[in-house]
Amino acid sequence: MKKDVTFKVKGKFANKYKSGYPLISKEAILNLNEVTKEGTIIRLVDEKNRFIAKGYFGKQNKGYGWVLSRNENEQIDQKFFVNKLRDAISYREPFFNSLDTNAFRIVNGEGDGLGGLTIEYFDGYYLINWYSKGIYNFREYIINALKELTEFKAIYQKKRFDVSGNYIEEDDFVAGERGTFPLIVKENGINFAVYLNESAMVGVFLDQRDVRKRIRDAYAKGKNVLNTFSYTGAFSVFAAVGGAVKTTSVDLANRSLSKTVEQFSLNGIDSDSQDIIVEDVFHYFKYAVKKQLVYDMVILDPPSFARSKRTIFSAEKDYKDLLKEAISITKDDGIIVASTNSSSFNMKKFKTFIDQAFRESNRKYQLVEEFSLPKDFKIIKEFPEGNYLKVVFIKNLP
Structure with missing residues (x-):
């Protein structure tokens, strides 16, 4: 039987945890240095030693553990x-x-x-x-x-x-x-x-299911589609099945080429009829502007943080400028699918990035529809950071 450790929650954070907040954070705990072994069961109490919740100690990003139960007598077994x-x-x-x-x-x-x-x-x-x-x-x-x-x-x-x-x-x-x-x-x-046996990323991000379906069913037909940060080309496959005239998939990783070819072939699509490009997306934007390439739809789904030989990208700092690049190669009345999985800002803040990008590009726009996590990615209202996915379909007005 593991020995429990008691964490005392600072007064101003107590109500937050009593209301259901699950992430145990450094700034909320008075005696965090009393435990070092990950997996230790911890009891959260307020400054009057009244029980709040129990959970476990485990370092993850900015957190130091998670609440598991609000029943003092419940065993974590x-x-x-x-x-x-x-x-x-x-x-x-x-x-x-x-x-x-x-x-x-x-x-x-x-x-x-x-x-x-x-x-x-x-x-x-x-x-x-x-x-x-x-x-x-x-x-x-x-x-x-x-x-x-x-x-x-x-x-x-x-x-x-x-x-x-x-x-x-x-x-x-x-x-x-x-x-x-x-x-x-x-x-x-x-x-x-x-592939469940290769690396941390298995080949498809399941949280974009609803977005991919929407692209296939309502937006792709007859369109020339650019899919940036394309990974294994999932958006491109759905666009092609939905009747896109052509898809262009761009990703820096060498594996993206063979993986995207594989996904197309599994769905009876000749990958030779599509463009699959291994290149830094930021370089590709410059190339597209130089060659006067324009697209009916541009899909932007970058990682929250990315580093290449010449570029460091942070969604919180750089998404606005990335969006400006996309605007420059999107046709009038074309659609930009702006997506981010960054949990460091919410949908309201994301929309300010969109507004700033269009204003600085001297373009008008219309927010057409938006998506967040699908139903199987269950979230709780007490932890808004958990609803990390933000996707907005934007019309690039003439």
């Missing part, structure tokens, strides 16, 4: 995790019953009361992402709960707290029978190749 996973899986029941989508998230961290942990489902295969050594300390409970509650082909894992980025197949495989990769999964009827 096997039963606890079985109950949490059962509730999470039940919430996703409509996804399990879908005929055209078999890749989705079944545990979304703090949205399901399990901060620091995500679990994704890929047609019978489960992928656990551990975001801190703290939550990884409970791996036996969580893996056993998953085994008890599901019929699985295999379970894989990613230790996302491993800053070295060194992933090996033996480390990724947990239980079941090793898969043969790529694993072919479906999203709204479109095929994707997924």
